[in-house]
Amino acid sequence: MAGSRRQLLGRRAGVGVVAVGVVGCLWGTGSGCAPSGAVTGGPPPEDAVEVVEKAADALVEAGSSKARTSMEMATGGTRVTIRGEGVYDFGKRLGRLKVVLPEDPAGDSARQPITELLAPGALYMKNRGAGVPPDKWVRVDTATLSDGNLVTGGVTDPLAAAEVLRGTRTATFVKRTEVAGTAVRHYRGTADLAVAARRAGEASRGPLRAAAKGFATAEVPFDVYLDDQGRIRKIRHRFSFVNGQQETPVAVASTTLLYDFGAPADVRLPAARDIYAGRIAEE
Template sequence: MVGRIASLAALLLAVSGCTGTGAAAEEDAGARQARETVRQLPEALAGAGSSLVATAMEMTSGGTRVTVRGEGGYDFVARSGELRVTLPLEMPAGRVPPVTEVFTPGALYMKNRGAGVPADKWVRLDVTTLTDGNLVANGATEPLLAAELLRGVVSVRELPGTELHGEWVRHFRGVTDLVVAAREASGPAGEQLAAALAGPADPAVPFDAYLGADGLPRKIRLQFSLGSETGPDGIDVASTVEFSGFGTPVPVTLPVPEDIYAGAVG
């Protein structure tokens, strides 16, 4: 779908200056606390075990906007999950059945992918070989990877709280650095984010994170810019993951080897 994450212009989110050392110290403490809160989201999710997830990837180019949506669940301890991703009718492949995506550490399995793959076969992708680490390339950002990306937060501030799906949530807005996130993330997530460094020239990624009273994320929104930074072929991508139903069991069944397509994939 896309092969390269380009840079976004640096986003300056410094908190407005205050006079007086006491106010400045309080402000600095608040900024540090906000950074740590956002950086610890992967641990918070692991503590919750699992959840239902809904994804949306909104792509805008040349005045045209399309949105790819997904629904499913994710196990944050096993780092595995499943989504059914629906392509919009505006896209050439939009009139096909939903694409099933199964996430496992280091690999992504897809069914109904198209591109010459038989409908009853799966495709297995090594996500560390994708030029964007599978952040946006296949229509949905892996839920845990969205949180792992926030380990690289370099600036953040807490905005006034807001209501989300009938629940009052805290709202954090800032910028995360893909280089820092790749270094701080562990295991397969770190390898995946390191692979994404092959794509962006500037790894700064603006984000919004919405947290419930229990400290768990309800929504993470990441803003990417793909392709040409100034030319007509650039694409803006807003990737959103929403979390609900924490603790819901998420069984994942991998395809058997004979069901995996061995031919070339277009």
């Protein structure tokens, strides 16, 4: 499955890396994510690396939230962006997102949103296309994906995004600012996927180990914005991987915006009878 999904990346001329396997791999700034209105004040006294490493724990304590995601990449002179929006339960590690693909470059076919369910070790997709009946789900074992599903689904699992920070090597406080009207502290740094895999929760270790091996480099630059409770309000990763026959690494920017903490996040996984077991056509 990992090999076939990789071959999918980069097939739709100009749409690039991920638009095949599922939703495509794209990234960019999340809608409404741009920080604004810098707040005055000096740097916090805490050690930046230690503060950032604890971000995943703060999300689990928060319970749940709404989320917006954006994945953007530029390939062949074309920039493509995939956006998602939904809810996430950090305690159960379950999420539901409606993912919107970029318009068909040819402009001759409308793309329906794909519903994605994020679960420990699995990604479920409905309205997948490629010969899959519209009432069926496609299930993908994320441990088989060379990127650990950090980009393949066109979104980055919000908790996985936070778990990456457990491998923080360097972190610097940038400034106090705001994200969507909430006061936050902006940190910038780099994380090591291999280190993150060793320190992450059991459900994240396999996917992060796969990503550490599958990406062009295990080093992931990031910008993260934390509120007064240490919760992530916005996080942006820059991943790098080799796409198919390309020898030059492709850069993918993934942005996640979290808000409305405590919002209901009732995510139910599909029954076995609702999962498609047939062959998926190549697009």
